[in-house]
Structure formats: C-alpha cells, structure tokens
Amino acid sequence: MDAPIRSFNVNDPIVWTGNLEDDCTALWCGLMLRAEWMEEDYWWWRVCDTKRADVIIDDANSTDERFIDGEVSRARAESVAKQYINTISGKIAGKFVITKTFKVTGRGIVFAGYIEDGSLSSGNTIEFVTPFYIWHRKICGVEGLLDPSASKINTGLLIECRNEFEINELQEWEPENQVAVVFEK
Structure with missing residues (x-):
C-alpha cells in the first residue's frame, strides 16, 4: 500500500453544503466530510478519503465522545481532515x-x-x-x-x-x- 501522490491546496476553505442543521457534506483536498443529526442532542460525523475508495479515516463511531451539535461535529471532522492531510503530506x-x-x-x-x-x-x-x-x-x-x-x-x-x-x-x-x-x- 503506497500513500497516494496527489496535490491539494490546504489553504482552500472547507465549505459545507446541505442542511447544516440536519445532514451536510464538505469536499476538501480529496476528502469527504459528513455531519448528520442522529437524534436529540447527538450528532454523528465521518471523514473519508475519496481518492482511496472512500475508506474511512475516522468517525464518531470510533470515540466515546458525544457530539451535541452540528457545529461541534463539523469542527471535529475538519480537525481530523486537516491532521490526516498534514500526515500524508509529510516525508x-x-x-x-x-x-x-x-x-x-x-x-x-x-x-x-x-x-x-x-x-x-x-x-x-x-x-x-x-x-x-x-x-x-x-x-x-x-x-x-x-x-x-x-x-x-x-x-x-x-x-x-x-x-x-x-x-x-x-x-x-x-x-x-x-x-x-x-x-x-
């Protein structure tokens, strides 16, 4: 398994589309970020690498934390995405x-x-x-x-x-x- 060689602009803003109060998506640097309201006081999020068959980088299922609103959920997805891109951009x-x-x-x-x-x-x-x-x-x-x-x-x-x-x-x-x-x- 080789890390994909690809170029991306990490300075591009992460732009969320869809309903920010229910189910939204952002495409950034070859990644797909999702955030979705699941039930009262609980949000789910996921980050996938679209350049690698949408394999999951991280999601709310892999943590014991509960995400209480969309803004917090989107912020966690963005943080995970930036950390991932930073890692695969390294030597x-x-x-x-x-x-x-x-x-x-x-x-x-x-x-x-x-x-x-x-x-x-x-x-x-x-x-x-x-x-x-x-x-x-x-x-x-x-x-x-x-x-x-x-x-x-x-x-x-x-x-x-x-x-x-x-x-x-x-x-x-x-x-x-x-x-x-x-x-x-």
Missing part, C-alpha cells in the same frame, strides 16, 4: 510489512513484521488499512530481533492506541503481510 520514512499483531498487557498492541524500506523510529506515524478504515497511529517503540534463519530482521512496533477497545480490535485483525507506510515525525 515517508519507510515501509513496514505487518505479519502479525499481538497484545502486550500493560503496554498495548505490537505489530510484528519487518522493515521493507527506509528506517523507522519511535515518534514516527504508521499508516495501515484494516477493512473500511485507514489508521494513523504513533509508533511508541521499535525492537529488532535478528534471526539467523530469516532473510529480514524481525521487528516489533509498539503502536499507540486510543483505548482498550481499539487494542482488542487490532489484536483480532489479520494483516496478511500488509505493507504499511511510515511517515517521519
């Missing part, structure tokens, strides 16, 4: 092949695999795709294990997660040798 540090995930009690989730290209370090951001979602998470630690029988150095990456639910979700994920892009800090 690529390398590529990492994720072969397996496992949970380390008290530490979080670890991706096992090997560095395919470049160099990785703590503080870098790793981009990987699970069904329906693009994830950007900070690398908190890098450990290399030399195995004389392996052609690559086995490497473990400790990944920052938001909560225990996210750790458990990633532990269940089967990466199938997915190539992840790593961006410099």
Whole structure:
C-alpha cells in the first residue's frame, strides 16, 4: 500500500453544503466530510478519503465522545481532515510489512513484521488499512530481533492506541503481510 501522490491546496476553505442543521457534506483536498443529526442532542460525523475508495479515516463511531451539535461535529471532522492531510503530506520514512499483531498487557498492541524500506523510529506515524478504515497511529517503540534463519530482521512496533477497545480490535485483525507506510515525525 503506497500513500497516494496527489496535490491539494490546504489553504482552500472547507465549505459545507446541505442542511447544516440536519445532514451536510464538505469536499476538501480529496476528502469527504459528513455531519448528520442522529437524534436529540447527538450528532454523528465521518471523514473519508475519496481518492482511496472512500475508506474511512475516522468517525464518531470510533470515540466515546458525544457530539451535541452540528457545529461541534463539523469542527471535529475538519480537525481530523486537516491532521490526516498534514500526515500524508509529510516525508515517508519507510515501509513496514505487518505479519502479525499481538497484545502486550500493560503496554498495548505490537505489530510484528519487518522493515521493507527506509528506517523507522519511535515518534514516527504508521499508516495501515484494516477493512473500511485507514489508521494513523504513533509508533511508541521499535525492537529488532535478528534471526539467523530469516532473510529480514524481525521487528516489533509498539503502536499507540486510543483505548482498550481499539487494542482488542487490532489484536483480532489479520494483516496478511500488509505493507504499511511510515511517515517521519
């Protein structure tokens, strides 16, 4: 998986269309931002990358927060969109092949695999795709294990997660040798 090479103007304003009091959308830098009133005192939001088959970058379903009005919901979507564009605009540090995930009690989730290209370090951001979602998470630690029988150095990456639910979700994920892009800090 390579990060798409694309140009965009981050200085363009984010313009919302539709009914700002019910259901609205904004297209910005190849992203689609949505905000929708779901029920009394609850708004939902989502940001998708239209250049990558509308895969979800983040949404209200991935947080425990409740968004009480449209303005707050739209502001969160805009913040997520800007952070995503800022990350993918950064310099690529390398590529990492994720072969397996496992949970380390008290530490979080670890991706096992090997560095395919470049160099990785703590503080870098790793981009990987699970069904329906693009994830950007900070690398908190890098450990290399030399195995004389392996052609690559086995490497473990400790990944920052938001909560225990996210750790458990990633532990269940089967990466199938997915190539992840790593961006410099």
